Amino acid sequence: KSSFLSIYSRLKSDLLHDSAFDFTDDSLQWIDRMLDYNVPGGKLNRGISVVDSYKILKEGNQLSEDEFFLASALGWCIEWLQAYFLVLDDIMDNSHTRRGQPCWYRVPKVGLIAANDGILLRNHIPRILKQHFRQKPYYVDLLDLFNEVEFQTASGQMLDLITTHEGEKDLSKYKLPVYRRIVQYKTAYYSFYLPVACALLMNGENLDNFVDVKNILVEMGTYFQVQDDYLDCFGDPEVIGKIGTDIEDFKCSWLVVQALERANEDQIKTLTENYGKSDPTSVTKVKEVYKDLNLQAVFMEYESTSYAQLISSIEAQPSKAVQEVLKSFLHKIYKRQK
């Protein structure tokens, strides 16, 4: 992780010396601070998994310094992509904190300039790719890949915004197919498929031959989000590092979707009256319905079924190295507590 972090400084420095823009001192300072605030502070799982996956695909051979740098640069591009989406998402959701600090747009003197900063974060990705990959045979595939995944993420975000954004607070839209579609596009492609696809491209593969791998990873991403939703309510805040607010925020969470599928008329009434309210009494009532419906057991059941299905799809893969990549992803998240 520390060697991965050290690549960040190099990429940042390249961006601050980009000859396509004539920087003033103020703009250098602005970008420097904006990057440090938004890019490296996450868990870096997505970024590091490019390096890990590429190592496995190379079948145990140590990476050269250059290979490590390139795989890390692609990993950082994913972290940049995530930063871009989070900065804008926090504006749209009117959020207060992110990663234990105020959201960027709430920092004094930033405000809505944050929207353009999000755009800049996004624009840094092709700058990094051009500088380091322009001569690679897979350069155009990298551009296509990032473009497609960004499009899918933004489309998932749209779906989320237009189906779940308040206005009427209508629980009747919260159904499993809706939930799955949002999660698949908004989260799974960029968090799970993109890192592996980057590693495959670096390894000289044609992504058209990895449609099954994509589907497995998207499924894993969905499983990951279900866990996230479960832990938001039933996880230990001490372990997760934050207190969940999905109920207060009227989120289209897996839990509420499952509850609505199973609830009787009374319970539906309780949910309708209390979901999306921020007073503790309402939250407690919702959680009681979840417990009465035994959603903890429903989750355990989902978790083991998912796991078994994923393992069997993974073992149907022809390449042992690819199997190993997929299993390493799965084992990082299976039964996680945070």
Add this chain to the structure above:
Amino acid sequence: KSSFLSIYSRLKSDLLHDSAFDFTDDSLQWIDRMLDYNVPGGKLNRGISVVDSYKILKEGNQLSEDEFFLASALGWCIEWLQAYFLVLDDIMDNSHTRRGQPCWYRVPKVGLIAANDGILLRNHIPRILKQHFRQKPYYVDLLDLFNEVEFQTASGQMLDLITTHEGEKDLSKYKLPVYRRIVQYKTAYYSFYLPVACALLMNGENLDNFVDVKNILVEMGTYFQVQDDYLDCFGDPEVIGKIGTDIEDFKCSWLVVQALERANEDQIKTLTENYGKSDPTSVTKVKEVYKDLNLQAVFMEYESTSYAQLISSIEAQPSKAVQEVLKSFLHKIYKRQK
């Protein structure tokens, strides 16, 4: 123009059938309405100039149906890019109207979802390029071009936001080099260089050989923005179709930059006290300073000097076709009243 407009419907329909996203009925409707509201309602000068430039570069040969479609598709990509920047710019500037209707984010039920719609507009560009240009030898150059120009535009926007965004309302930053740099990056690259660069790529050229052409177009873009600033104050609202508010908005306009360079102490005081205020008395006082300083004559002088310089750089170009492209741009804007 009507044949150019007809291409829009085809591109929109392709986007609504993009297999990379599993659209719901609601999301199809949303995108459809969002595109119609934001993309085709402008003057379309930038888009159409791709087609015009390409025709000239082909030296009088009629375009085939396919060539017309491709040149128009690139033109529309520029219109999409512009729509993306305008949607986000209006949010950041807290603007009210755009092209004679409420800004998109002010439309009921849209609100900050508009930020993600801006992102989607941007994401449509690589979708269009991939669908229609993936097999062309210049595909990767097109991607690089759009990426670079978007980066420059977003960087210019940052410069504008961090130097001119209120807070303290400090006129001392409004100097000619600052002004020129903002305009060059924020407007000139995408409005003037990008259309010609698209046409050159379609014509099989290597953009590395057209650095002079780029510089000429960026200069022309600067001249265009100076006119825009001039007309905002001294143009006829009946002809322009809107009433200028640059003074009220504390804009870093060419006029205030020129005024500050020429003003005596009293006039500086008047500007400092009245620039950026929305009451009509303040606006009138600012305009009086402009008139006392004879900024109309300063502008005429700038206009003819610029014109002469541009013509002489254009005539130094080796290719007659390229000269003709540049002159056609220049003559579209020289002494324009709107």
